[in-house]
Amino acid sequence: MKYVIINGSPRKKNTWAVVKQIKKSLDGEFEEIQLIKQDIPICNGCFKCFDGEENCPHFDKVNPIVEKLKKADGLIITSPVYAMNVTSLLKNYIDHTAYLYHRPALFKLKGLVVVTTAGAGHKDVAKYMDETLRHWGVNKVYKLSFACGNEGIDIKSIDKVAKRFRDDVESGKLHSPKIMDVIFYNVWRRFALDENHIERDRKYWRETGLINHDFAPEVKLGIFKKLIAKIMFNLFKKMF
Ligand SMILES: Cc1cc2nc3c(=O)[nH]c(=O)nc-3n(C[C@H](O)[C@H](O)[C@H](O)COP(=O)(O)O)c2cc1C
The missing domain is CATH 3.40.50.360 (Flavodoxin domain)
Incomplete structure (x- = not known):
């Protein structure tokens, strides 16, 4: 290690x-x-x-x-x-x-x-x-x-x-993230969709593929946190 x-x-x-x-x-x-x-x-x-x-x-x-x-x-x-x-x-x-x-x-x-x-x-x-x-x-x-x-x-x-x-x-086991981590992830993910947002962030989220996931794909989310991720992402979509 x-x-x-x-x-x-x-x-x-x-x-x-x-x-x-x-x-x-x-x-x-x-x-x-x-x-x-x-x-x-x-x-x-x-x-x-x-x-x-x-x-x-x-x-x-x-x-x-x-x-x-x-x-x-x-x-x-x-x-x-x-x-x-x-x-x-x-x-x-x-x-x-x-x-x-x-x-x-x-x-x-x-x-x-x-x-x-x-x-x-x-x-x-x-x-x-x-x-x-x-x-x-x-x-x-x-x-x-x-x-x-x-x-x-x-x-x-x-x-x-x-x-x-x-x-x-x-x-080597990866843990489910805390709810606040899921929320912050989805704030930045949402920003990365915005045409007026920093180009480098937009590129990073697109090129890594993170933009397509509720959380980093190697980290498993349970059904509840998946739901939180989707709700937050859609909520931020409406808010901004
Ligand atoms: C500039 C400075 C500021 C410090 N501020 C605090 C503090 O706000 N509260 C506290 O309890 N100890 C404070 N300390 C004590 C240190 O946190 C403590 O001695 C620590 O264990 C030092 O770690 P070190 O040996 O790795 O340097 C301060 C020490 C220094 C030098």
């Missing part, structure tokens, strides 16, 4: 200690990306990625990481809590991937989010990272978050979640 680790902490300390413990439960190849060493300039808000990610002035730094994610089976992504949010390092990377919200691609990837904090904010930050990954298309996201100042890190729960993550990655 191939795992990519994106470390959003500028140092290898509390958050990295959790990663080191997780690695003990996983078998495979690991590729570590220390964002601090990537020197990715701040997203300058040029909007160019929406017209094609290769237009981003920082494409040479951002895209190799996205390409690694496309080839990986599992992603471990981490951040300490800084001022009740992710670090600017991680947020800057996420901002550079905003185009993936329009053109989700990582439907086979499984993720494990790791967050540490001194005392507060870890649950909300882990939730934000979980949602970010799902906007990228990631199939299933596991979470580990610890308030190190209060409780320290709990080795038993790390091992338990890491093993569940490992078994899931190794199974």
